[in-house]
Amino acid sequence: MNIALAVDDEVRHEAALPSASEAGPATKRVVVGYGFWIFLLSDIVMFSAFFAAYAVLAHATAGGPSGVQLFNQRSVAIETACLLASSYTCGLMSIAIGSRRYAATYWAALITFVLGAAFLVLELREFAGMIAIGAGPQRSAFLSAFFTLVGCHGLHVTAGLVWLTVMMAQVAIKGFRATVERRLLCFSLFWHALDIVWVWLFTVVYLMGVVS
């Protein structure tokens, strides 16, 4: 019922909406979001190069351990759950920001941060375990590509956590100003895009690696 109503509402909005060129110049929020969207897409193009390198080198193990021996599906499943849940709480945070609720924003940001940090800890433990048994990035082309691809995503998550902390400090000090809200919009875009990259990561690296 609710969905039908929401769709109905949207149709009415769009009927009343002039086409994009008639509406005049776009708001700053739209321009900033679009610019950041372009950046995210270029970031994803960069990831695609790492993905291509990994796919080409996936079997170049040089006699070293292969993915089947190294990957622990349970820990990957927990990492995926953490990141997906943090994407959800990030969405709830942007709703709280839209309705200017400080407490809800802080709580959602805190849960997002904790889940993202849990993801990072699990990933670092996995890396440390692999390096400890001599399966570091210098062991084979497969492992070099693996550490580059997964590590690059991990670096992005780290940057996201730092960014989230900075944004919460800005909300606390400056409040919900237009500039702060635009930055928060960019952050939530960034965080959701990281989750899309992770979807491909666990599919291509971990699950397909175990299958073949």
Added chain:
Amino acid sequence: MTDTQYDRAPGDALALPDVEQGTSSGVLVYTIGFALAVVLTAMSFWVANTSLLWVGGVSLGLTVLAIAQMGIHLVFFLHVTTGPDNTNNVMALAFGVLIVILVVVGSLLIMADLNDNMIPSAELMNLHMQH
């Protein structure tokens, strides 16, 4: 002047102008997206581990599931729609997807082709060994 309020950036919640109404329907949108993503993720892990399916089709199945989940994320989390205020975002996305496909599929095709054209190295090694 209120017309411009309907312009949506990617990632914007669905009903910006009407805050009170937007909260509950926004939560609903994220929750639906989250539930679908969880189902698709669980399916991916099941497909990779089950022995019920033909092994040759598993990779293809995983790819389809990943594409579906990417679509879920784009629609429910990033709020990319087909509306007229989203044309630019969709065009940029389409271009990004084109480049990604070119890079990944192109690399795989070229490298597989190069591998096929190589003299089989094991036999070559054996020849050398015999001399």
